[in-house]
Amino acid sequence: MTAFIRTENLTIRFGGHAAVNDVTCAFQPGELTVIVGPNGAGKTTWFNLVSGQLKPTEGRIFKGATEITRLSASARAKTGIGRAFQLTNLFPKLTVLENVRLAVQAKAGQGPSALRNAASLTDLGDKAARYLEQTRLSAVAHLPASALPHSDQRKLEVAMLAAMEPDIFMFDEPTAGMSVDEAPVILELIAELKKDRSKTILLVEHKMDVVRALADRIVVLHNGELVADGKPAEVMALPIVREIYLGVGAEQVA
């Protein structure tokens, strides 16, 4: 089976420091992989390399049979790689609806020459409204994104990713900074996505309950290197993992 997304000897160095070092791994459709590792392990950097915000020093990235190493971030988005960001990364002065509609519009490829009123393009607007409903943001659709509380901004981040309708979803700590009663909304959404067996989902996450609830597979990064890769139970049992990652919070796992 051809891997859906694959990195081969992926490496990036900032000066002498290799933030991601020789990472080779592949991900299949219908699989949710959680990427774990201590702070500074290179999780977000690896994400940036895959979605195109950074260009690797060495190594190659494939989507299906196509090499995408040299493609720009926008071109990668067009091939179906969707990315949500760890730090909220929205269009602050645009309304919540406009934020999502931009993602819908990018996917629909609305010609830039179309001089129609954007608000009257009901197909785009309706679709955006549906994603807002799913993320329970309909009530705030007309507020500027910057006016939302943090947890709603995180939801909007997810709504935008879903609206891109990618076949590879990359979530970077989607529940970071969210309260205990807010986080489940996001997790339900991710669980919902998981039901579609044609999608590949990559998730950077720290919270062990989240990892256990969702992961089909766990990849552990440490100092930029891939140190473990496998089924959750196997990976969590590995001594090296307990030592480098779970050592601090071993009781969390138990």
Add this chain to the structure above:
Amino acid sequence: MTAQTFAVPARAATSTRVTIGRVIVYGFAAIVGLCLLFAPFLFPDVRAQEVAARICVFIVLVASYDLLIGYTGIVSFAHTMFFGLGAYGTAIALKTMGRGFDAILVGGSLGVLAAFVLAVLIGLLSLRVKAIFFAMVTLAAASVMLVLASQLSNFTGGEDGITYEIPRFFSPANRLEDANGDQVRLFGVPVTGRLYLYYFVFLSSLALFYLMVRIVRSPLGTVLQAIRENEMRAEAIGYRVVAYRTSVFCIAAVVAALAGVLRAVWLRYTGPDVTLSFDIMIDVLLMVVIGGMGTMVGAIVGVVIMTLAQFYLKDLMGAGAQATADLPLIPELLNPDRWLLWLGILFILLVYFFPSGIAGTLLGKGGRK
């Protein structure tokens, strides 16, 4: 839209404030529109005509600059260069080919084409770099153009510029006469080529302004604002930022050049001072800032306030000085020679009380971070 009851109180509170601001801003714009529409009949004197035509052309010029700086976040100092290319193209053609519409068409088209080509080159070569470097590149290009205009004097008339005649149809000598050979009057105003010319300028400006309003309300307009707000995210959801930036830079350049054509035809004179100079560039910048960046309607507000101040502040101060002649000090302060001082004070007050421009603040598009 999906109106949900529990959201209503919060929105109602904000919308009343916005509504008052909206009424003021759009009411003002509507009044300006009506005044410009009936300008030849409302203000028949020659100077008022100049002011009205200048306002029309500058609304287009300033709005096209707002597309760049307000909507997309591109800082360019080359906007008067494109304006000048349109004006000089028309002027040189009218001078060499004679006073015909063909000259306006040929010269105007060449000027606009030159603006377009230059915008593509500058855009593709330098919109990848950081904003400050892009601004420097445009500054350099505009300086080169200014030097060229003053050095190639057998072509451009140098510092003196070019005076030329415009098609007879637009000249004051083209009178509309009735069967008896008498001058036809409309509301007491003689119907001449000058009237036709004003409406040519007015309607062309209106069409260009409408086009730009359509652009900012279109899906493209939302993408431009997204690029201004968060370039990296716009790229991440699949928009080629450089391509969008270059496109809007070209659109703005072409519109500015078309405004230059109108300016050249109206003035019957084109020189560095009225089209190319950095003084004009600074005026345009101030008009955008005073009106409100990223609002379009702000262009109307900014241009009207600045232009009226530039043309009539002196008169007003003269009248004020006379009225207060008996008082100490005040007539001195109101001496018309000190008009720039008052203009400066006006700017400071406007920027202080309307930090995101008059229209921007009233429409609630707060620029405060």
